[in-house]
Amino acid sequence: xxxxxxxxxxxxxxxGVWVGDLSLKTKSKYMLxxxxxxxxxxxxxxxxxxxxxxxxxxxxVQCSFSIPTEFVPGNQKGLFVNVNSPMESSxxxxxxxDNGLDKVLTNRERKELEESGTAxxxxxxxxxTKDIYQSRLSDAYNKVYGENVNFNVSSFTKxxxxxxxxxxxxxxxxxxxxxxxxxxxxxxxxxxxxxxxxYQRAEDDDCQDAFEASSETIHVR
Numbered sequence: 001x002x003x004x005x006x007x008x009x010x011x012x013x014x015x016g017v018w019v020g021d022l023s024l025k026t027k028s029k030y031m032l033x034x035x036x037x038x039x040x041x042x043x044x045x046x047x048x049x050x051x052x053x054x055x056x057x058x059x060x061v062q063c064s065f066s067i068p069t070e071f072v073p074g075n076q077k078g079l080f081v082n083v084n085s086p087m088e089s090s091x092x093x094x095x096x097x098d099n100g101l102d103k104v105l106t107n108r109e110r111k112e113l114e115e116s117g118t119a120x121x122x123x124x125x126x127x128x129t130k131d132i133y134q135s136r137l138s139d140a141y142n143k144v145y146g147e148n149v150n151f152n153v154s155s156f157t158k159x160x161x162x163x164x165x166x167x168x169x170x171x172x173x174x175x176x177x178x179x180x181x182x183x184x185x186x187x188x189x190x191x192x193x194x195x196x197x198x199y200q201r202a203e204d205d206d207c208q209d210a211f212e213a214s215s216e217t218i219h220v221r
Contacts, residue, residue, distance in 0.1 A: 060190035
């Protein structure tokens with residue numbers, strides 16, 4: 001299995017995000033990188049957790065939520081950026097990870113799934129703890145940015161959305177010469193799919209109320 005960092009960087013490049021130059025001073029570019037990293041690392045940083053059978057998890061086909069009117073689709077799948085970008089650099093990133101166990105896969109598709117570790121991650125995600133999340137993502141962000149960004153989890157709450165288990169995770173981090181980034185991640189776990197919604201804003205972005213209103217509309221079925 002390829003390493004967590006290598007896989008994360010591959011996914012970022014697949015999403016159209018170049019992370020080779022992390023000295024970018026443009027706030028909007030910094031936030032785009034951060035938004036992509038938020039979801040990618042949630043998935044890839046959990047690879048060594050002990051597997052828990054997903055038999056008790058219910059199946060789900062989709063997750064839905066309302067996008068605030070001041071956000072428009074970005075240039076990556078599932079990414080929404082503030083209409084006033086780059087003055088307002090806040091983002092919303094939505095991703096779905098499918099373990100493929102409810103589908104008939106080709107040998108190539110099954111090999112790619114096994115190499116990515118995604119199938120195991122969905123089963124393992126229910127075992128996530130604040131300490132594990134803090135440690136794994138802190139290490140991952142520090143490695144990518146080449147410095148200590150002081151990633152800190154301020155709140156880690158178990159939630160249920162329409163009966164599906166998950167987590168609401170609030171955190172902050174700050175790259176040198178940049179504003180502090182506030183991140184709220186909703187992770188919702190079903191038998192075959194893991195849904196993640198990451199709301200991100202810089203310290204001076206005025207969108208927290210819009211984020212909270214959006215999060216109240218999250219549904220899974």
